[in-house]
Amino acid sequence: MDKKKEVLLEVKNLRVEFGKRKKRFVAVDDVSFHIYRGETFGLVGESGSGKTTIGRAIIRLNETAGGEIIFDGKKINGKIDKELDKEITRRIQMIFQDPMASLNERAKVEYIVSEGLYNLKNYKTDEERKDKVEKAMLDVGLLPEFLSRFPHEFSGGQRQRIGVARSIVMEPELIIADEPISALDVSIRAQVLNLMADLQRKKGLTYLFIAHDLSVVRFITDRVAVIYKGKIVELAETERLYRNPLHPYTRSLFSAIPIPDPRKERAKKLEVYDPSCHHDYDKDPPKWVEIEPEHFILANERELEEYRKMLAKNGVQAIG
Amino acid sequence: MEDKKVILSVKDLVIKFRLRGDILTAIREASLDLYEGESLAIVGESGSGKSVFTKSFMGLLDANGWIDSGSIMFEGEDLAKFKTEKEWLKIRGKKIAMVFQDPMTSLNPLKTVGKQVQEAIELHQDIKGDEAKDLTIQILQDVGIHDPERRYNQYPHEFSGGMRQRVVIAIAVACNPRILICDEPTTALDVTIQAQILELLKGLKDKYNLTTIYITHDLGVVANVADRIAVMYAGDIIEIGKCEEVFYNPQHPYTWALLSSLPQLGVKGQDLFTIKGTPPNLFYEIKGDAFAPRNPRALKIDFVKRPPYFQVSPTHKAKTWLLDPRAPKVEPPESIRILRQQWEVGNNG
Numbered sequence: 001m002d003k004k005k006e007v008l009l010e011v012k013n014l015r016v017e018f019g020k021r022k023k024r025f026v027a028v029d030d031v032s033f034h035i036y037r038g039e040t041f042g043l044v045g046e047s048g049s050g051k052t053t054i055g056r057a058i059i060r061l062n063e064t065a066g067g068e069i070i071f072d073g074k075k076i077n078g079k080i081d082k083e084l085d086k087e088i089t090r091r092i093q094m095i096f097q098d099p100m101a102s103l104n105e106r107a108k109v110e111y112i113v114s115e116g117l118y119n120l121k122n123y124k125t126d127e128e129r130k131d132k133v134e135k136a137m138l139d140v141g142l143l144p145e146f147l148s149r150f151p152h153e154f155s156g157g158q159r160q161r162i163g164v165a166r167s168i169v170m171e172p173e174l175i176i177a178d179e180p181i182s183a184l185d186v187s188i189r190a191q192v193l194n195l196m197a198d199l200q201r202k203k204g205l206t207y208l209f210i211a212h213d214l215s216v217v218r219f220i221t222d223r224v225a226v227i228y229k230g231k232i233v234e235l236a237e238t239e240r241l242y243r244n245p246l247h248p249y250t251r252s253l254f255s256a257i258p259i260p261d262p263r264k265e266r267a268k269k270l271e272v273y274d275p276s277c278h279h280d281y282d283k284d285p286p287k288w289v290e291i292e293p294e295h296f297i298l299a300n301e302r303e304l305e306e307y308r309k310m311l312a313k314n315g316v317q318a319i320g
Numbered sequence: 321m322e323d324k325k326v327i328l329s330v331k332d333l334v335i336k337f338r339l340r341g342d343i344l345t346a347i348r349e350a351s352l353d354l355y356e357g358e359s360l361a362i363v364g365e366s367g368s369g370k371s372v373f374t375k376s377f378m379g380l381l382d383a384n385g386w387i388d389s390g391s392i393m394f395e396g397e398d399l400a401k402f403k404t405e406k407e408w409l410k411i412r413g414k415k416i417a418m419v420f421q422d423p424m425t426s427l428n429p430l431k432t433v434g435k436q437v438q439e440a441i442e443l444h445q446d447i448k449g450d451e452a453k454d455l456t457i458q459i460l461q462d463v464g465i466h467d468p469e470r471r472y473n474q475y476p477h478e479f480s481g482g483m484r485q486r487v488v489i490a491i492a493v494a495c496n497p498r499i500l501i502c503d504e505p506t507t508a509l510d511v512t513i514q515a516q517i518l519e520l521l522k523g524l525k526d527k528y529n530l531t532t533i534y535i536t537h538d539l540g541v542v543a544n545v546a547d548r549i550a551v552m553y554a555g556d557i558i559e560i561g562k563c564e565e566v567f568y569n570p571q572h573p574y575t576w577a578l579l580s581s582l583p584q585l586g587v588k589g590q591d592l593f594t595i596k597g598t599p600p601n602l603f604y605e606i607k608g609d610a611f612a613p614r615n616p617r618a619l620k621i622d623f624v625k626r627p628p629y630f631q632v633s634p635t636h637k638a639k640t641w642l643l644d645p646r647a648p649k650v651e652p653p654e655s656i657r658i659l660r661q662q663w664e665v666g667n668n669g
Contacts, residue, residue: 190581190592219583258540
């Protein structure tokens with residue numbers, strides 16, 4: 001792998017809060033990571049962990065309470081000028097989870113796919129808009145004839161393709177895909193995953209892939225961050241993490257995923273994560289440490305010792 | 321065949337629905353023998369008919385649907401002939417119970433959790449008042465709800481998703497049913513909670529002597545819970561066998577396709593296997609093998625004549641002409657061949 005990877009998106013000490021004063025809830029707490037151009041970065045965690053909130057903070061749907069989000073060298077959170085806001089809207093797009101709920105039932109596909117273009121007016125003539133829309137449809141494997149139809153005329157897989165078409169019509173660089181396939185059937189999942197991979201190759205797209213299905217994440221991502229209650233607890237190159245999950249939460253998450261292979265599934269041991277008995281953070285607070293190259297973990301000194309031993313057992317040289 | 325007692329026997333069941341003036345055949349002559357004490361998983365994509373099939377065992381078909389022909393034999397009675405609600409009330413909830421998918425919508429928000437469980441007991445068993453309350457608390461304890469006396473008086477909104485699903489399960493097992501149907505019991509839950517609920521269901525199965533049917537599209541869940549697997553496509557069970565037989569030695573091209581499209585069997589950086597086309601339109605009569613139009617390996621006869629079951633082993637059968645002795649030898653996709661090899665190595669070693 002080449003070492004001159006360009007950072008497209010950088011999230012630094014991000015904090016997102018909901019509610020005020022007494023009812024305040026910290027959804028995302030001191031989260032930092034970066035995404036290289038052209039890679040697929042996975043964010044996994046359970047519902048309520050804050051993974052979707054991070055995605056929404058990046059596209060400016062949720063306000064940030066602290067930290068910085070830097071996209072292609074420019075700070076994009078907090079107050080920014082209109083021009084930049086428009087630019088961000090074009091360059092960062094989103095694909096949503098449920099294609100049944102995320103398409104306007106009353107609008108024709110043509111309007112749904114064009115809506116982003118209408119909003120930003122980044123086309124000169126109506127001809128040009130139509131060209132762009134038709135091209136986007138072909139890119140996702142749908143016929144331009146479908147433009148005059150309504151969403152209910154399509155199957156789940158086709159609807160998710162429409163969802164993809166309306167994001168790529170903007171020619172974005174970063175796509176935030178929030179559980180793009182969890183509402184779909186197994187065979188249709190494969191189609192949408194293939195489509196996303198294909199578009200990435202052709203258009204050099206960068207993905208932030210938010211999911212809870214770890215087998216899909218393993219298949220599609222280059223690097224993964226595991227998030228628990230608003231904090232990233234472990235981050236590594238995908239294969240490294242799957243070979244050597246270290247943090248007890250990561251391990252419990254991995255052990256809970258059902259494997260579609262009866263022998264493996266029945267042989268596995270469930271691990272349970274209980275923050276109160278796994279950590280003694282009162283005296284010795286945790287730090288974000290690179291334990292092996294490209295493998296980061298949230299841990300204190302005592303735990304790091306343990307993790308290093310675990311790595312050594314598996315024949316991996318730890319840092320430090 | 322091992323000496324197992326058949327608890328429920330479905331034969332050539334046909335279920336139809338009237339939709340906007342047209343008639344749709346949702347279940348096409350499906351047959352199934354359910355053995356006492358087993359855990360059977362029915363897998364299939366949305367629209368394959370897996371939910372409709374099992375709902376018909378409880379008389380829960382929508383008003384526009386009906387059993388057109390065939391039989392469902394249970395305890396000496398043909399459930400397919402039931403006409404009135406009164407008849408169904410003897411079976412539904414009492415003998416055959418169901419755990420629904422979404423615990424957010426299957427509980428009454430205006431009633432305490434305890435009352436909802438107790439209601440099921442009082443309706444079906446001859447137990448009332450304090451005795452019923454004691455039993456309710458016992459069952460709540462059984463499904464893993466801590467401090468059941470206090471929880472008895474709480475409302476569903478005071479419970480988390482996983483705890484709510486435990487309550488739904490408590491209601492289902494409250495009347496000691498013989499068969500428990502779990503319709504996507506963990507789809508709406510987080511993975512760590514999902515694992516707990518599956519463990520709970522497996523434990524209850526032994527404790528309450530249940531025969532369980534799981535309806536799911538998550539093959540990981542199937543691998544965890546199933547003794548046997550039935551694969552449904554276009555309203556028919558096209559392959560059925562023991563869990564390992566179906567996973568490691570699948571015979572029907574649709575089962576091949578379903579397993580091959582799993583990311584676990586994919587190679588990173590390469591395209592995943594996908595099934596071309598869409599499931600058949602059930603408004604029209606289907607000729608031959610329903611999967612043939614989407615099957616690149618389809619034989620000529622697949623378009624003409626519907627295949628019968630061919631026995632693969634005493635416990636494993638599939639409806640595909642490929643198993644006919646006269647059929648040409650068709651190799652399954654590579655990922656399936658690898659599975660089969662692994663299985664054979666495992667069996668010998």
